Amino acid sequence: MSSKDSSPESGTPSILPGISRESLFQAFVESVGDYAIFLLDPKGMVMSWNKGAERIKGYKADEIIGKHFSTFYTGESLGRNWPARELEEAMRVGRFEDEGWRVRADGTHFWANVVITALRDSKGVLRGFSKITRDLTERREHEDRLRRSEERFRLLVDGVQDYAIYMLDPEGRVTSWNSGAHRITGYHADEVIGRSFEMFHGHEALRASEPADELRTAVMYRRAHRSGWRLRKDGTRFWADIVTTSLRDTSGELRGYAQVMRDLSERKRMEELEEQGKRINEFLAMLAHELRNPLAPIRNALGILSVSRETSPQVAWCREVIERQTTHLTRLVDDLLDMSRVTRGKMQINGVPMDLNAAVERAVEASRPLVDTRRHRIELKLPAEASPVTGDMTRLTQVFLNLINNASKYTPEGGRIEIEVRCESEDCLVRVTDNGLGIPPDLLERVFDLFAQGERTLDRSEGGLGIGLTLAKRIVLLHGGTIRAESEGAGKGSTFTVSLPRLRLDLTASAAPEGTGYIPPTARRRTILVVDDNSDAAASIATFLRMLGHDVEVVHDGPSALHRIVTMPPEIVLLDIGLPGLDGYEVARRVRERPEGQGIRLYAMTGYGQEEDRKRALASGFDAHLVKPVPPADLLQLIETQPA
Numbered sequence: 175m176s177s178k179d180s181s182p183e184s185g186t187p188s189i190l191p192g193i194s195r196e197s198l199f200q201a202f203v204e205s206v207g208d209y210a211i212f213l214l215d216p217k218g219m220v221m222s223w224n225k226g227a228e229r230i231k232g233y234k235a236d237e238i239i240g241k242h243f244s245t246f247y248t249g250e251s252l253g254r255n256w257p258a259r260e261l262e263e264a265m266r267v268g269r270f271e272d273e274g275w276r277v278r279a280d281g282t283h284f285w286a287n288v289v290i291t292a293l294r295d296s297k298g299v300l301r302g303f304s305k306i307t308r309d310l311t312e313r314r315e316h317e318d319r320l321r322r323s324e325e326r327f328r329l330l331v332d333g334v335q336d337y338a339i340y341m342l343d344p345e346g347r348v349t350s351w352n353s354g355a356h357r358i359t360g361y362h363a364d365e366v367i368g369r370s371f372e373m374f375h376g377h378e379a380l381r382a383s384e385p386a387d388e389l390r391t392a393v394m395y396r397r398a399h400r401s402g403w404r405l406r407k408d409g410t411r412f413w414a415d416i417v418t419t420s421l422r423d424t425s426g427e428l429r430g431y432a433q434v435m436r437d438l439s440e441r442k443r444m445e446e447l448e449e450q451g452k453r454i455n456e457f458l459a460m461l462a463h464e465l466r467n468p469l470a471p472i473r474n475a476l477g478i479l480s481v482s483r484e485t486s487p488q489v490a491w492c493r494e495v496i497e498r499q500t501t502h503l504t505r506l507v508d509d510l511l512d513m514s515r516v517t518r519g520k521m522q523i524n525g526v527p528m529d530l531n532a533a534v535e536r537a538v539e540a541s542r543p544l545v546d547t548r549r550h551r552i553e554l555k556l557p558a559e560a561s562p563v564t565g566d567m568t569r570l571t572q573v574f575l576n577l578i579n580n581a582s583k584y585t586p587e588g589g590r591i592e593i594e595v596r597c598e599s600e601d602c603l604v605r606v607t608d609n610g611l612g613i614p615p616d617l618l619e620r621v622f623d624l625f626a627q628g629e630r631t632l633d634r635s636e637g638g639l640g641i642g643l644t645l646a647k648r649i650v651l652l653h654g655g656t657i658r659a660e661s662e663g664a665g666k667g668s669t670f671t672v673s674l675p676r677l678r679l680d681l682t683a684s685a686a687p688e689g690t691g692y693i694p695p696t697a698r699r700r701t702i703l704v705v706d707d708n709s710d711a712a713a714s715i716a717t718f719l720r721m722l723g724h725d726v727e728v729v730h731d732g733p734s735a736l737h738r739i740v741t742m743p744p745e746i747v748l749l750d751i752g753l754p755g756l757d758g759y760e761v762a763r764r765v766r767e768r769p770e771g772q773g774i775r776l777y778a779m780t781g782y783g784q785e786e787d788r789k790r791a792l793a794s795g796f797d798a799h800l801v802k803p804v805p806p807a808d809l810l811q812l813i814e815t816q817p818a
Contacts, residue, residue, distance in 0.1 A: 210307035213293075216300050218243050218261055230286075232279030243305065246276045248283065264290040264303060273310065287315035303313040339437040341421075344428050345371050346389055354381055358414075358437045360407030371433065374404045376411070392431055393416040401438070413442035465507050465781070470802040472500050474714035477806030478721060497543075504803060523566045523652045526679055530561035530570070530602050534595055537574035548587050548598050552578075555594040561602045562677040569649045570674075573657075576642040577606040584668075585610030601655075602676045607669040613661035621659045622647040643670075649675070654814045700813060701725045704777070705735040705758070711802070715748065718806060724813075732756025735765055743770050746813060747801075751780040753793070759794040766795035777812070779804065 202212050203224050210227035212220055219242055225233035231238075231246060244257040249256070251274065264270040269291050276286040293301045338355035340348055347370055351363035359366075359374065366373075372385045379385065379402065381620040391398035399418050404414040414460065415436045421429045479493045538554060545552060563570075574593075581591045585608045592607040613621055622643050643659075650657045655674040661667065702719055706712040707730045716726040727744070729735050732755040739747060739761075747765075751758035758778060765771035778791040783801035791799040798812065 180537045194595055208308070210305075210309075212305055214243055214261075214303040214305060216302055217258065218303070221302065227307070230278075230284070230307060231276075237279070246307075246327070248275050248277055250497075251275075253378060260288070260457065261303065261339050264292045265300060265307050265444060267293050276307070284309050284311045284362075286310065292805070317730060330598035336436070338437075340433055340764045342371055342389075342431040342433060344430055346372065346385065346431070349430065355385075355435070358406075358435065361403075365407075374414075376403060376405055379403075388416070389417050389420075389431060391430065392420040396420050400658065404435070412437050412439045413547070459786055465503070468708075468710075469500060469507075470779075470781075470804070471708070471710035471714040472496065473803035473805065474711065474718050476500065477718040477809075478714065482751060500803070521570060523649070525564045525566055525653070527562060528565050528567050528570075530563050530565070530604065530674065531556045531595055533565070533567055533570040534574050534593060534604060536571045537578055538593065540571070541578040541582065542576050544582050548582055548585070548589075549589070550582055550585060551590050553592045554589065557595060557597065561595050561597050563566075563653075564677050565653050565674065570653070573646045573649050573672065574606070577672070580642055580670075581606055581610065581668070584608070591767075597676055600676055601673045604672045604674075605669055606671075607667065609667040612664045612666040613668050614664050618659060618661060622657070628802070643733070698814070699723050699725060700746055701744040702727075702746045702813070703735065703744040704728045704748045705730070705732075705753065705761075706748075707753055708732065708750070711750075715809075719813075730754075732758070736761050737764050739774065740770060743774055746775045746777070748777050748779045749796075751778055751782060751787075759790060761793075762795040 193548065206224055206226045207229055208226055209224075210230045211224045212227050213222040215221055223233070223239055227238075228234055237750045242257075244252060247257055256274075260270050260272065267775045269289065271287070271289045273285065273287050275283045276288075277283060287310050289306045291304045293304060293377050295301055332352045334352060335357055336354060337352075338358045339352045340355050342476065343349050348366045351361075355366075356362055364432060370385075372380060375385050382724055384400075384402070388398050388400055397417065400416045400418070402414065402416075403411045404416075405411060415438050417434045419432045419434075423429055476493060476497055479489065497781055534554070534556070538552060541552075578591065585591065590609050592605075594603075594605045594607075596603050596605075647657050652671055653674055655672060655673050657670065660669045662672070688704050702724050703713050704716050704719075704726060705728075706715075709730065712728045716728050719726045727738065728751075734751040734755075735747070735749065735753070736756060738744075749758045749761060753761070756764075758780065762776050762778070765774065765776065771799040776796045778796040779802060780787070780791075780799070781802045788799040800809075800812075
């Protein structure tokens with residue numbers, strides 16, 4: 175190596191000609207702008223200052239050299255003598271590293287990473303310290319933002335009460351647990367974390383490997399959605415809706431799962447109740463159909479008896495008994511179906527201006543068979559003037575009939591029933607009072623509940639299904655009114671009061687006299703086809719119509735009915751719906767498709783009495799939908815009022 179390659183001062187090789195290694199290193203340190211690099215003497219006094227130190231700390235060299243390095247520390251750090259402890263630790267182990275807040279020349283703080291190294295000579299004597307400081311404020315702020323974001327998210331998740339939100343590791347063990355999970359399952363976090371989520375599954379689910387299938391599906395499709403029964407801490411079951419999401423890092427490696435679980439037990443219960451209600455309604459419709467089918471021939475037989483010349487007292491008594499019991503049974507069937515309509519929101523109220531007195535009078539007249547049988551005395555108090563309300567005459571009559579019949583059933587024979595109608599400034603009131611069995615206080619609160627009844631004896635002499643008052647209340651509410659029950663207790667009678675909004679209208683001018691609802695048969699003979707697979711129903715109605723002078727033919731199935739109608743068209747067809755071969759709807763449709771079927775009067779005569787049944791009948795081509803048992807007077811009115 176030539177002399178010109180060596181430093182004249184040290185005799186060591188020079189990296190650049192004319193520049194020593196020490197000078198070059200010093201120049202490098204002084205030029206570094208991203209790090210504060212400076213020397214301290216053994217007492218901590220600043221001995222050197224580079225460009226990075228000036229940029230980071232804000233001091234120029236002549237402002238800080240000779241001062242103690244504690245100048246950069248916060249009051250809190252100085253209070254615990256932290257600068258001296260840093261130097262002591264560096265002297266003890268040779269090096270000390272720390273992060274914390276430091277102070278700039280302008281008083282602002284920055285987050286610093288500090289490395290202090292003890293400098294010793296060849297004999298081990300301490301000569302001072304080197305100190306390297308980095309400004310990590312931006313990183314610190316980013317970490318703080320991330321930490322605050324994570325904390326907010328943690329608080330959000332933990333604060334959710336309606337959802338169980340928790341994490342699983344790749345093996346399905348619980349790693350986090352929010353307050354919603356505690357509320358839903360009953361487990362505290364320390365009882366769950368570290369355990370397999372299989373603990374929430376029942377034995378059947380475990381035997382079917384459902385937990386493993388959930389995770390496997392989440393891995394394959396990233397997301398798995400399940401609904402099923404899960405177990406709480408106390409062993410009870412709840413219906414859960416669970417979404418499992420697989421979690422992967424940027425390299426695609428599985429890190430675990432997130433599960434969100436909802437307790438849908440109440441919804442499940444409501445769905446089951448709705449399904450149960452649907453089945454009950456279907457059962458009621460079928461029950462009504464099956465009950466009306468035998469009622470139809472009984473009612474028809476009554477019609478035959480009414481036109482028969484046999485007038486012996488025994489026959490008259492039998493007819494009256496059958497009439498009363500048939501009417502009672504028909505009313506029970508109608509009440510069942512009406513209650514079904516109310517619970518499904520299907521009952522319609524045709525509100526028109528009407529006189530409330532007329533509805534009460536109709537109800538009193540309809541209740542006579544039961545009232546007379548039990549030898550009750552009715553006291554009817556009606557005002558001299560009309561009692562105007564907006565209402566459905568048929569439905570309100572039904573309300574008052576139920577109240578009167580209820581009073582009659584629960585009043586011993588020979589009792590008194592008082593019915594009073596009175597209008598006040600805003601409302602019209604109807605009070606039905608009896609001196610019967612009364613209502614115990616514990617039953618008074620729920621007397622309008624469905625199927626609620628007082629104590630019954632084994633003979634069930636009062637009869638009924640326990641739906642009359644419930645139905646009455648629903649109808650009154652649909653009219654915008656109220657109904658209440660009052661009683662001083664058992665054996666002291668009861669009072670039911672219906673209140674309806676009073677209508678500011680004079681009904682006197684528009685009132686029209688009411689007829690009897692029956693039009694006597696004329697001499698006009700008609701050709702009528704009766705179609706019913708119930709032979710008793712078909713034979714009884716045919717006999718009744720023949721006794722009135724009509725030409726009647728009977729068939730019992732759909733194909734025979736269609737053949738008879740198209741080959742020898744009758745004027746009127748009384749057509750059952752549930753027929754073998756072809757049902758009544760299809761027969762009606764095919765008849766209406768043919769030219770000879772246009773002038774025929776088609777009447778559906780069926781035990782299916784729901785509103786949907788009526789609409790379907792009219793859509794199929796029927797002129798009217800008649801529900802069995804059809805009162806003979808109504809049937810005659812329908813036949814005789816049709817054009818020749």
